[in-house]
Amino acid sequence: MKKKLIILFVVAILFVIAGTFLIGQSKEMVFRMNNGTEPQTLDPAIMTGVPEFRIAMQIFEGLTAYHPETLQPLPGVAQSWTVSKDGLVYTFKLRTNAKWSDNTPIDAETFKYSWLRALAPETAAEYAYQLWYIKGAEKYTNGEGKAEDVGIKVVDKYTLQVTLEAPTPFFISLMSFQTYMPVPKHVIDKVGSDKWYLKDNIVCNGPFKLVEWYPNDHITLVKNDRYWDAAKVKLSKVVIYANEDNSTSLAQFAAGELEFQEGVPTEQMDTWKVKPEFHADPYLGTYYYMINVDPAKQTNKALLDVRVRKALTMSINRKYLVENILKAGQIPAYSFVPPNMPGYKGYIGFKENVEEAKKLLADAGYPGGKGLGSITIFYNTSAGHKKIAEAIQQMWKQYLGIDALLENQEWKVYLDRRQQHDYQVARAGWIGDYVDPNTFLDMWITDGGNNDTGWSNKTYDDLINKAKYEQDPKKRMAIFYEAEKILMTELPIIPIYFYVNVYTLQLYVKGFYGNILGMHPLKEVYLLKK
Amino acid sequence: MSKKMTRTMIDTEEIKGVSLWADAFRRLLKNKLAVFGAIIIIFFTLVAIFADLIAPYPYDYINFESNEQFAKPSSKYPFGTDEQGRDMFSRVIYGSRISLSVGIVTALVALIIGVTYGAISGFAPSKVDELMMRIVDILYGIPYMFFVILLMVAFGRKDYMLFIGIGAVSWMTIARITRGQILTLRNNEYIEAAKSIGVSKGRLIFRHLIPNAIGPIIVYLTLTIPSIMLQEAFLSFLGLGIQPPKASWGSLATFGGTLGAIQNYPHLIIFPGLALALTLFGMNAFGEGLRDALDPSLKNRI
């Protein structure tokens, strides 16, 4: 018995050694990254999240593609485009050599089909509204209009004309976005709308194509030889993992098992921050607390008083949070629109000042926090949100004498209660969809789909609407500035910090850039590995 | 159970009712592991009761002036500090309160549900009894995880939900034990005898049945408390534990137990982990000792 056991152990150990040798033997240029979570879908029309888009941009290509560094639109399937003088009609010239990985050609019809499919009510695409800039699109999705009335016209085989509802200055930059990517009609017709992107059916038109998909494990992409610009693609293989544990993922990176992974847990920040593999890029996103200002739902009426809200805002020591808790180079936020928005400077409506905050609180009738009752900070369960909430709770307690409490809820319940305005103060975050202040400001209009604060301001609504039709970029930005001023004076939200995109990248990876959307096209990435 | 055995039990019960427990206690004292366990339990119970006196800082206090996040253990902070610069010593001390109360209160919740259910089932007519036991079988067939997660999510994350949530999935075994005990005892000769001389039903239950069933139940209880504390730690791992800034040993260990924390700041796992493991060890050792001491099948042979 004992002998056999010993033999068993020896054999097992030998296997281990043999196994370790077998791994790490390959001469291809392989890029291995952890995407953090399992993609919900690879149908570009259906997808909404960043992890999904990260994969989609490697295997699909829209009319334009992101420049990996500047995010400016590069010619994709479209070779060139023109815009009419009134900014309403866009004409795209498509290249003739774009095709799917099964050699089926891509033309203007492909795009018309794909966009109409994304809009169609039966597709039930959550991001259909990303296409609502197109004339008649919203009505079609809502079942009030017909597909024929949507402003997408095939002029000839390789010319596509799009008519918009209103001039939309950022429309071209949307062409690289997931919802505007083409989908293969010939495959969808054959296997159905829900199965075409699975491993056995999928065809791709991007630099890479999908060959393996093990849910919650990994996805393997290989170079797509039929891609029109395949000559520039250097990686032969991309492996995308779906590991949610950041600590393990980082350890795998350190062991050389990954080329790229996102996030560094706080307890490792000091060790990693100084390494050349560490990156913290400015990100187009704001971390903020929102205050329920819906008089019918707010249970602590003191929060309906703007002076109280201002006092709370002013007594958060953002520098402390950023430097001692977050540590990755996040930027303290005193406005809602992030500072890296090109051509726009956010309105700064307040400064941190504990003395003044105390005075404001006293003016509102709550000197030293007396009579104000308790304020519960509501956040979704996560170590990151917990740290911030614990610190802010102590700040309000120590600086203002307010009895602050914490309540965390699991994600879906948190969303549910937020939407029903069932909270006092809640943590939230917003990541811009595109590079324009509009993506941060139009959400706060009265009853806006994402306005979970219940805040409503007529002047604000008018300004946002006016910006929609303003052609002159400078005037447009001025209107946004006016709007943000109102938002930052009424303070239904408390900006806390601007996100950074934290990731680690092996030094031998070249052609990989950081940018404010955290999007990394791998088309021209290569490895300088011996 | 043989006739001889039963008679011995009646003898013990009727003639020197106290000595059964005194006997068990004497045997328990001989078991070194169990005594060690008891000492640990008493120690941490005292810590929990006098947490306010022992802990140098409140558990949630953050000093915004000094930046002492992740400080190593020192004379100022014997257990070091956490990611907010809070004193880990104080947090572990206060953590004992939460961990122990979750363990004890939840076990009591499970006990109350289980004993009531098991007793009703044991006394009920056989049809009802069968149905009630089938329900328990079905509950065993539902993954425990599913139950707890749903309960925690559905009824909000108030701290008392931890007691109810874990308690609601831990009572089934107690119910089975209680029922089993009652069934064996109910058919016992001395109960028959007591009935025949006209002892009232209530007296029967409280004088005879419960005192006899209580041994195994207490044993099970002491072994349930550590398993509940472990479950609480597991819920903390999933993010469903106690509401911050309060912390249990489990939630402290969750944070300190990540790979990065173990590598860089081992004090974050060592202290809460040690407290948790020691207590669980103590309770398990004590519970097992208690079982050996109370187990009637061992009684006459050692």
Added chain:
Amino acid sequence: MLKFIVRRFFSSIITIFVIITVAYFLIRAVPGDPFSSEKNMPKEIRENLNRKFHLDQPLYKQYFMYLNNLVFHFDFGPSFRSRGFSVNDLIKQYFPVSLLIGSLAMIIAVILGVSFGMISALNQNKFGDYFFMSYAILGISVPMFVIVPIFLLIFSIGLKILPVGGWKRASDVGIIGMIPYLIIPIFSLSLPYTAYITRMTKAGMMDIIRKDFVTTARAKGLKNSTILFRHIMKGSIIPVVSYVGPAFAGIVTGSVVVEQILGIPGMGRVFVQAAFNRDYSLVMGDVITYSLLIIVMNFVVDILYGFLDPRVKYS
């Protein structure tokens, strides 16, 4: 015997049916919905989605539709989160992973646990006994989420002889190539089970050693090893069998902690994810898999009893 099997079969069907029903309505009663996200969607789009997944129908209708698909097509329905995948597909992907890790862990736990328990029982109150009993208590006193990182720290980061978690398939690296990825999950997962089995084996053996028939056998002058294997082992294995049965159903449906920390695509991790994501159909699929396993394992245990303990009669 046959009568027993038939009866058990029908009662199992009722049990499963009740479990499905309870679980179905329970998960639907939980607040939150599968499609909510940080960015809210317009009402009309939401309605389109509801229609697509039949969430616009009354709950009882959805329930009957679900039952119908389940019973007549053995179809768990489409996943709410992993679009395009059916729950059947997903379980086919996840279950073998957990099954492999779980069964290997259980085998190791039984081998080690029974050996440790025997050594402990035969060396009562000697060093071996104290050592293994302390080990057995410790094994159930340290949370899994501490054990796994410690293993990683020692073998993957310190000694660098094992990979830092992750998972490889036999189709990619061969069976031998999988072994390094299996060692940490298997050994950490087997720890608490080893501890339980050690305790149980010891208790079972102690019970039997004191029984009259062993004393008689000894008195008759039977060899110690004969007594050990013919009488004591057989008798003391009964509690272990009754424990291993249901525990097996638990271990092969995956450990959340092990799978999550190591990034292993198994049932346990996915189950928790599915519950948090309100992926109703996947949660149901997991619950049903687990329940079926539990019922089957209990059944197997009952049959095994008959072989191990002649006193058991099927009735």
